[in-house]
Amino acid sequence: MDDRELDELFTDPAHHEVVDLLKASRPATPPLDPNFRLHLRAQLMAEARKTLTPRASRSWFPFNLTPSVLAPAMAAVAAGFIVVLGIEIYLANRPTGSPVAVVSPINNKTNVATAEPIEIKFSGPVDKAAVEETVQIEPATSVTKQWVGNTLVIVPNHPLAPNTTYTVTLKPKAAAASANPGNPTSTPKPAVAPTPVVVHFTTVRAPAPPVVPPSFRSAGVTYGFDSRLADSGKILAATWTPAGQLLVTRPGGLPGPATLPSQSPTATAFGSAPTTDVWLMSPIGTPVRLVAPGGNFPAAAPSGGLFSVWRQLQGNQATLEVRDLQGNLVSTVATVDGVPDRPAVWIGPDRLAYVDQGVLRLVGLHSPVVAATLKVDHDGSLAASPNGQFLAVQSTTGSVVLDLTPSTTRRLPDGATGFAWSSKGDLAFTIQRDKGTDLYVVADGKTSRIASGPSGQAWSDLNWAPDAASLLFAARPTEGINTMSVLMLVNRDGSNPIRFGPEREYSAPQWSPSGDLVLFTRRDEAGGNAFWTATSAPSGNDAAEQEALAEVEKFMQARIHGDTSTAQDALDDAGRAAYQAGASSLFSPAGTQFNRYYPVTVQLTGSNPNKFLVGVRIFIAKSGVETSFFEEQLSLTLQAQRYLVDGVKASDTMALGHGPTVVSVQILQAPPGQQVRVRFDADLKPDSVSGDTIQVKDASGQLMAARVSFDPDKHLAIVNVRLRPGTYQLVVTRGVTDINGAPLAQEYSAPLVISR
Amino acid sequence: MPDRFEERELVERAKLDPDAFGALYDRYFPQIYRFAYSRVRDQSLAEDVTSEVFFKALKNIKRYTYSGHPFSSWLYQITLNAVADHYRGAAAKEVELEEGASLPSSEPTVVDEVVRRDRSRRVWSAIDQLPKHQRAAMVLKFGEDRKIEEIAQILGKSSGAVKLLLHRGVERLRRELPPEFELGTP
Numbered sequence: 020m021d022d023r024e025l026d027e028l029f030t031d032p033a034h035h036e037v038v039d040l041l042k043a044s045r046p047a048t049p050p051l052d053p054n055f056r057l058h059l060r061a062q063l064m065a066e067a068r069k070t071l072t073p074r075a076s077r078s079w080f081p082f083n084l085t086p087s088v089l090a091p092a093m094a095a096v097a098a099g100f101i102v103v104l105g106i107e108i109y110l111a112n113r114p115t116g117s118p119v120a121v122v123s124p125i126n127n128k129t130n131v132a133t134a135e136p137i138e139i140k141f142s143g144p145v146d147k148a149a150v151e152e153t154v155q156i157e158p159a160t161s162v163t164k165q166w167v168g169n170t171l172v173i174v175p176n177h178p179l180a181p182n183t184t185y186t187v188t189l190k191p192k193a194a195a196a197s198a199n200p201g202n203p204t205s206t207p208k209p210a211v212a213p214t215p216v217v218v219h220f221t222t223v224r225a226p227a228p229p230v231v232p233p234s235f236r237s238a239g240v241t242y243g244f245d246s247r248l249a250d251s252g253k254i255l256a257a258t259w260t261p262a263g264q265l266l267v268t269r270p271g272g273l274p275g276p277a278t279l280p281s282q283s284p285t286a287t288a289f290g291s292a293p294t295t296d297v298w299l300m301s302p303i304g305t306p307v308r309l310v311a312p313g314g315n316f317p318a319a320a321p322s323g324g325l326f327s328v329w330r331q332l333q334g335n336q337a338t339l340e341v342r343d344l345q346g347n348l349v350s351t352v353a354t355v356d357g358v359p360d361r362p363a364v365w366i367g368p369d370r371l372a373y374v375d376q377g378v379l380r381l382v383g384l385h386s387p388v389v390a391a392t393l394k395v396d397h398d399g400s401l402a403a404s405p406n407g408q409f410l411a412v413q414s415t416t417g418s419v420v421l422d423l424t425p426s427t428t429r430r431l432p433d434g435a436t437g438f439a440w441s442s443k444g445d446l447a448f449t450i451q452r453d454k455g456t457d458l459y460v461v462a463d464g465k466t467s468r469i470a471s472g473p474s475g476q477a478w479s480d481l482n483w484a485p486d487a488a489s490l491l492f493a494a495r496p497t498e499g500i501n502t503m504s505v506l507m508l509v510n511r512d513g514s515n516p517i518r519f520g521p522e523r524e525y526s527a528p529q530w531s532p533s534g535d536l537v538l539f540t541r542r543d544e545a546g547g548n549a550f551w552t553a554t555s556a557p558s559g560n561d562a563a564e565q566e567a568l569a570e571v572e573k574f575m576q577a578r579i580h581g582d583t584s585t586a587q588d589a590l591d592d593a594g595r596a597a598y599q600a601g602a603s604s605l606f607s608p609a610g611t612q613f614n615r616y617y618p619v620t621v622q623l624t625g626s627n628p629n630k631f632l633v634g635v636r637i638f639i640a641k642s643g644v645e646t647s648f649f650e651e652q653l654s655l656t657l658q659a660q661r662y663l664v665d666g667v668k669a670s671d672t673m674a675l676g677h678g679p680t681v682v683s684v685q686i687l688q689a690p691p692g693q694q695v696r697v698r699f700d701a702d703l704k705p706d707s708v709s710g711d712t713i714q715v716k717d718a719s720g721q722l723m724a725a726r727v728s729f730d731p732d733k734h735l736a737i738v739n740v741r742l743r744p745g746t747y748q749l750v751v752t753r754g755v756t757d758i759n760g761a762p763l764a765q766e767y768s769a770p771l772v773i774s775r
Numbered sequence: 776m777p778d779r780f781e782e783r784e785l786v787e788r789a790k791l792d793p794d795a796f797g798a799l800y801d802r803y804f805p806q807i808y809r810f811a812y813s814r815v816r817d818q819s820l821a822e823d824v825t826s827e828v829f830f831k832a833l834k835n836i837k838r839y840t841y842s843g844h845p846f847s848s849w850l851y852q853i854t855l856n857a858v859a860d861h862y863r864g865a866a867a868k869e870v871e872l873e874e875g876a877s878l879p880s881s882e883p884t885v886v887d888e889v890v891r892r893d894r895s896r897r898v899w900s901a902i903d904q905l906p907k908h909q910r911a912a913m914v915l916k917f918g919e920d921r922k923i924e925e926i927a928q929i930l931g932k933s934s935g936a937v938k939l940l941l942h943r944g945v946e947r948l949r950r951e952l953p954p955e956f957e958l959g960t961p
Binding site: 024028029033034036037038040041042046048049050051052055056059060062063064066067068070071128129130246247521 | 789790791792793794796797798800801804805808809812813818821822825826829830833834898899902913914917918920922923938941942945946948949
């Protein structure tokens with residue numbers, strides 16, 4: 020809100036009180052049927068396809084202005100999409116003999132969100148079992164299929180991969196099912212299509228990968244626009260999963276996607292007592308599936324697609340369950356007396372800490388855990404480091420950090436609370452003083468006070484950015500009539516504290532794992548806390564990367580649109596020579612077209628002058644259908660205040676649709692080594708992802724020692740290595756297979772540059 | 776707030792590209808529905824109005840030209856017209872108070888709620904009782920964070936007139952809310 024406008028308008032203190040109250044609250048959330056929004060969208064899109072002229076050209080679009088800005092923003096907008104795949108299916112054997120056609124054709128849809136259910140609508144009755152059997156999705160994707168009337172709702176078991184074209188195929192049955200000759204009263208079953216129905220859609224373009232080595236990406240991010248997680252009804256609590264979905268606690272009995280009748284929220288799981296359910300939701304609040312009927316206080320495991328949740332039992336007892344994100348019970352790890360009032364805390368991927376009658380307990384998924392008895396302060400803070408080695412506890416005798424490996428204890432300053440661990444293992448906490456709040460960071464064994472709040476202000480709700488470069492927290496006045504809390508953003512060294520977002524009632528910020536969204540709560544009109552997400556955008560701190568990527572965007576769009584002069588303008592002499600020498604093709608071969616591209620990786624290879632190596636994947640289409648892709652490693656160097664392409668290497672062309680592929684490669688500094696994160700487009704067989712199939716080699720081809728782990732929920736292989744500065748090669752062999760056993764489409768290799 | 780330039784680019788695309796129009800819908804549905812509901816206070820009517828707004832927007836988007844104001848201002852204008860059309864068409868009358876009239880003491884919306892609702896809810900309930908132009912200005916300013924200039928464009932009034940509406944609205948809330956309503960205390 021622009022306060023200056025209001026300040027100028029309202030000078031009377033009596034008016035200020037009303038204005039402050041209005042600023043601190045929101046009007047009532049109107050009741051909204053989520054199906055109405057989807058239904059209206061489907062109607063509008065059908066109408067739009069009839070009335071809007073297909074885009075013929077982008078001649079009005081100035082290449083040098085917006086594409087790099089537009090892409091992530093469009094991706095964020097597209098997060099609101101529910102995929103409604105229009106298909107045409109003719110039922111050859113209906114009793115009436117007339118074909119039943121279909122509904123809302125929306126084939127070739129782009130910018131499809133990765134975490135939304137897919138709906139396939141049929142205009143008439145179909146043999147549901149037969150249709151279900153024939154549905155195939157490429158790249159291989161494990162899904163759950165449910166029916167709502169004549170609509171098939173396909174819920175991917177894991178979020179889809181970004182930047183990926185998916186193909187949904189309904190294959191024909193050999194023959195239409197006929198009436199049972201032994202039962203003259205039976206009616207013929209409708210059958211599926213006599214010819215295959217194939218629908219393509221492409222998921223959102225992911226934000227540009229972070230530059231390597233990482234820059235201070237989150238420092239000074241700016242608040243974008245916000246949206247309320249309101250369409251799904253009341254939300255009591257929410258927390259991110261590592262894959263960027265939300266574990267949401269809702270009042271028991273609320274409906275799911277498209278009000279699926281098969282879902283069974285358990286409002287009466289424990290007699291008539293009011294209860295809650297835990298749902299998996301998309302980042303915009305679309306329910307994906309019910310994962311813990313009757314559950315409360317969920318906590319997502321740092322990896323492995325698991326979460327813990329409390330379930331109240333009859334007889335004043337509660338159990339601590341571990342479930343997977345499909346909702347399957349994996350293990351019941353503890354039973355306590357009373358009603359839990361906080362989530363358990365994951366300590367690495369296989370241990371949990373929880374509080375039982377004020378006493379800290381540790382439990383392992385696979386083996387018992389021995390820990391010293393420690394009483395936790397009422398409402399005391401409890402947080403584990405990401406590597407599972409440390410546990411910060413606000414105990415009744417003071418705040419400590421337990422080192423669980425050698426089982427030692429380190430005392431923190433008196434009053435330390437509000438613990439938050441960064442992805443790099445730094446611990447932040449606050450101490451409330453008489454004259455405000457002090458903010459501390461413990462890094463490399465050293466405790467530093469990095470910032471102090473002004474008198475009359477309390478800081479709380481610390482939350483690290485995913486890159487560990489900055490912290491968000493809530494600042495609330497402790498004096499005066501205005502108790503409205505605002506969000507603040509500060510660099511990890513205490514520099515550049517700024518307010519994040521408008522002056523409104525904000526609290527409990529939580530960065531999404533990718534850092535592009537912030538989940539927060541805002542005081543609602545009814546006095547409760549409504550959940551919102553806000554987009555965030557990097558500031559000028561990443562200016563070099565942004566400038567380089569903007570040049571790549573201009574260069575690539577020129578190639579896609581056949582703009583020779585603009586494409587040539589992005590090359591220096593060496594770059595032009597490289598293309599002329601056949602290192603790659605500047606434009607698509609005859610009969611084909613470059614359809615789209617996206618950056619796979621961005622690496623900073625030199626800083627004086629700045630040099631970047633940008634890997635781009637370019638998709639080739641024939642007759643409008645993408646059939647293959649190849650990758651280029653573009654070398655860009657800052658020359659006369661502009662980045663120019665001065666070198667290129669191209670991979671072989673790979674056909675699409677013949678097995679899983681690598682969609683992105685990121686290198687993160689993970690002292691004392693590095694972490695290479697390789698993301699795939701398909702659900703993989705976990706045992707096919709190993710050090711045998713994903714390798715890092717040095718310049719002479721020597722295999723480097725590496726430890727490979729796999730997160731099936733994110734199709735993500737994590738390769739931990741310790742590399743000295745130099746150039747290496749990542750190799751992913753065809754030993755990697757998808758869940759159907761199909762091997763990697765083609766062996767994949769990409770350079771890894773370790774510059775420091 | 777979305778970047779203005781990016782929004783303009785998206786709107787231009789939406790004149791030709793259904794998917795871009797869908798993106799506009801995704802972006803603006805929540806605020807338009809919320810605003811429609813604030814005017815009609817009925818879920819079914821709010822749905823009708825919202826449908827009408829977006830279908831009208833689709834029909835006329837090719838004629839939309841950027842005027843320096845956010846695209847949402849245009850949608851808000853359509854919403855106001857759709858609400859007015861509805862009340863004309865239904866031969867019903869929006870509950871309306873004359874400027875200067877007191878909030879109706881017989882209405883339970885304020886006084887009764889003083890007892891059982893928190894202060895935030897009360898003040899927004901009171902806004903519901905304001906004359907329609909005051910109410911629209913207050914909702915757009917405090918509920919939707921619009922700038923005065925944008926509100927002026929949406930309502931078809933001058934910035935000065937909008938300031939007067941806001942000033943009168945706030946003054947009226949201050950004056951009309953009951954003594955038990957102690958501003959500034961929880």
